[in-house]
Amino acid sequence: MKTEVLQVKGMSCGHCVSSVEGAVKEAGGAAKVDLADGKVTVEFDEAKLSLQTIKEAIEEQGYDVV
DSSP: OOOOOOOOEEOHHHHHHHHHHHHHHHHHHEEEETTTTTEEEEEOOOOTTOHHHHHHHHHHHTTTTT
């Protein structure tokens, strides 16, 4: 399993946390959102899922991965 920390802009509430964590889970990974720092720690199996796919899943929810 690989772990990456992403800086994500636009998150401000519990709904944002649920949206981001749900999108990553649906893509096949796991996420933990740190709302105060605007960071998302993602864990995924590189053989099954790419970091780019995770970024796209988050961006599809309306947030910006920087």
